[in-house]
Amino acid sequence: MTARKNTAVHRGAALLAGALVLALGLFASTGTATAQNLPDCNYSYPSGQAEYSCACPAGRSDGSIWGTGLYTSDSDLCTAAKHAGMIGKAGGNIRAVLQPGQGRYPATTQNGITSSEWGSYSESIEFYLPGQAIVQRLPGCDYYFPSDAAQYACTCAPDDFDGSLWGSGIYTSDSNLCTAARHAGAVGPAGGDILAVARPGQERYPSTTQNGITSSDWGSYSSSIEFVVDSTVAPVPVPTAAGPACGKFPVGATQHDCVCAASAAAAGPVWGSNPYVTDSDICEAARHAGVIGETGGAVRLFGLPGLDKYAGSARNGVTSYDWGTYGASFSFDGNLR
Structure with missing residues (x-):
């Protein structure tokens, strides 16, 4: 320059x-x-x-x-x-x-x-031409996701994708916004509008190569971000108590909303510590993650890549188990607590 x-x-x-x-x-x-x-x-x-x-x-x-x-x-x-x-x-x-x-x-x-x-x-x-309707543009993206925001809409400049990022699908909140958005497929080489949403911290952020961008691997981090891959850049709807009852996490799903009844707040086994293996009991895992209590409630889960190792832990009155390699994981949206 x-x-x-x-x-x-x-x-x-x-x-x-x-x-x-x-x-x-x-x-x-x-x-x-x-x-x-x-x-x-x-x-x-x-x-x-x-x-x-x-x-x-x-x-x-x-x-x-x-x-x-x-x-x-x-x-x-x-x-x-x-x-x-x-x-x-x-x-x-x-x-x-x-x-x-x-x-x-x-x-x-x-x-x-x-x-x-x-x-x-x-x-x-x-x-603009005389009489032409004005399109209100979004501001240019900051390098990082704002620390006090629940979601953040901004515009990525063309070919501005050379920052550092950690994770895949779910990224550490200190990842470069536009580089992570390009990795996630939320924006193309020409740049454009993105919507990033705050997510809970994860125990591990796996490295992958997607859309010409290679992310780095990281361990535990306190907060995460995810991108709404939608050309309209619409806000993510919040799940309600009128949703379907939770069962097993759907195979291949990237997002799943369901409701845990009070009686389902303590049920089957759980492996991992947010993320969890996808055959963990959703409601028991939600209680372990702290996103519901004894009375149950609506939860939102995100599909993630599988990990080489899942660490068990005791949280919120629930003990999860260790596991080795597994093909797919899920984590919870902690912003809905």
Whole structure:
């Protein structure tokens, strides 16, 4: 990334040069110009405004810009609008909208304009046609999952998947969000919106290679995250007492919601300590994990890869057993307690 040195000096000079050639233009989105009385465009987006419409003069396309589609809010408005394809050489009227900051702004060459790359920035701008509905963008992802959040929605930048991660399907909460999301298949190489959900800590996080990303192995950790692999990025519904009664964990399931009756709170054997082998009694394991008490209740389980070893322990009045290699595991969502 090229350092932006003496930004105020260079941008002040560009603002002065741009001001000398400002003139009222015509909006030309499809080659048909429509006259509008709009003020001349500032060099960069005005602070504090949710939306800004202005006129770009002919030939003003030599300012500095950072990003593609979404641009840093200090990018030259008219140059960015031409890069985005909203105006041509003749200039024209533009409509810019303030959007949340992103973690990375990729560089591209479009419409004869080359943008620069930049990392994290506090605010973004995006261009819209007059009357076009505005799509509210998500903020760029932090490196880690926020420690006090139950779930976190954000946007991963393209090809920004080189951070460290531990686990598979369920990851340690200090894993890099976007790299873990790519490993889980929640986002593709082009980046995009993700939804991460807080999960309870696990005794072990296995290493796998998925979607071109290799995760690392880790032992016990206090908190975890999981990704909702859904293009709509919808919140995860909470299981209710009206759900089906718990039996055995369904073979091949990635998530299972069920209800433990009070009489089922102490039943069959359990192997492991969250995660558990999948033929463990669900309700007894839930009591061992502390997600239900003697009165039972609704539980949510997540399917996980098998482990080489499961450690037994005594918790909450339930004793689980050791086991060796097993093909599949499950753990509980501790956020529903």
